[in-house]
Amino acid sequence: METMIAFCNILRKDIETYYLKPPNISWGIIFPLSWTLMQFIRSQGTTGIRELLPGLMAMSVLFGSTSMLAVTITFERSSHSFDRLLLAPISINTLVLAKILGAVIFGTLNAFVPVVFAAFFINLKGINWGITAIAVISIAITSALLGLLIAISAKEVFEAQTFSNFFRFPMLFLCGLFIPIDKLPAMLKAISFCLPLTYGTDILNGMIAGNSIFSTPLNISIMLVFVVFLFYLCQKNIKEKWIL
């Protein structure tokens, strides 16, 4: 019960002080939004939209979840307010969960911005939204954990920003969002298969555009392994790097 109170209040504070602030909403939403519009306009005709939608959704999640968490945590670290959380009688696991959940919710909501747009142009019936949601949420969790890992390594806010751009822009091209993975050179392909976003996007491709590389259960299992692994990595790194 006590843990629950702490958990909910950390989450609520993050949502109120960060995610609902206009500049943050704009970064999270306007960028994916403009990409969405740009791509839709370029892809004359309605056939292209279905192929584009999975990539746009994955990108929206990635942008909504990664950098915001990296930046806000680095900011709280440099102003020492993060120490309050480390000094509270809550476990590091609870803390990590509370911190990433805000980013996960934000990223997941972002993913549906392009969906709403697409709905004006094409008929979205027949898509399995349950599995789509699982894919979106799993991308959001891995992206948020990546953001947390970036925050653990960054000392300054600008460093966090640079790191997260350093990771997420290449991922746009490596993870099958806009360039099919089998069109990548062999070496890049190898990198693709090490990135969780590849598998999450693959589920979305399968559900929406009907052209996935792996089967959905396999993709979901791999995502699950990534979630557990990244969570463990974050928790271990926090203990090692933040409690000096």
Add this chain to the structure above:
Amino acid sequence: MEIVKVTNLKKLYGEFPAVNEISFSIEQGEVFGFLGPNGAGKTSTIKMMIGLSRPTSGQIMIDGIDAIKDIKKVQKFIGIVPDENNLYAEMNGFDNLCFCASLYGIGKAKREKRAMELLEQFNLTKAAKYPFKTYSKGMKRKLTIAAGIIHNPKILFLDEPTTGIDVESARQIRELILNLKKQGKTIFITTHYIEEAERICDRIAFIVEGEIVKIGKVTEVLRDAEREHKIKLQLSSSIKNIKEELENNFINCKVKLLDENSCLFISKEPIALFPILQLLDNTGISVYEAKELKPSLEEVFVKITNINPKTKNEQEKVGK
């Protein structure tokens, strides 16, 4: 009863020993002061005790719990006021307090009531709805202390609570610490103000370069320092001619001429100012200003240890 016991605690940053094998214990209900110059290792010690830093070696027992292994259990009943204010800049005072309370699992109704009480107690009710970043230094410090005691902790850690703030806020904070002591709280406080330690501590330890050089009851430790009382007078004209007369009249005092128009009265006993003023007045000298000069931490420290912290390093270098 010993509520805190620290044994051979050591912290290396790289090769550098910030805290070097210190041992001490704190009795329940006691105010224990950690005195030392900047960089002595006070903050490093506190950080290890509250779980923000991992000791290189040594033991910390707090209320019978191993604080190195089970810090989350300890954190439930300790309150922490760090050296730097660490509340949320954009959040207002009231929300800051409520948020801190929620971290300890305190329910909504209870934490709001407690936050209001503390704001009242710290004279911050009017500022409750303003963002923390708009507060003055003294207000920030007070709110940080309020946040540290919001969950009614058994033991309170205060890292230089009055450094760098206005006199009135500092006075309020000292008063508050004494109140907490009356309620039976155990308090660990670091400071580099001798008078502060003298006023609020039961026992003190002097720490320098990571080592405790003196520890004991505050009265005993400071008595060893043979404190001198000094009063500086700013005068209308020189007292060169009546220096001897003054010293004869006030047998316990030594008079030192500083410059043409100022002098220093030095005594082992507290100095009664009024007779001095009267005598000077009778000889036609006006006193513009009388100021008590407090010994600095460095001065007391040098007396206690016979080491001058400023020159110690140089001596060591010469020694090598």
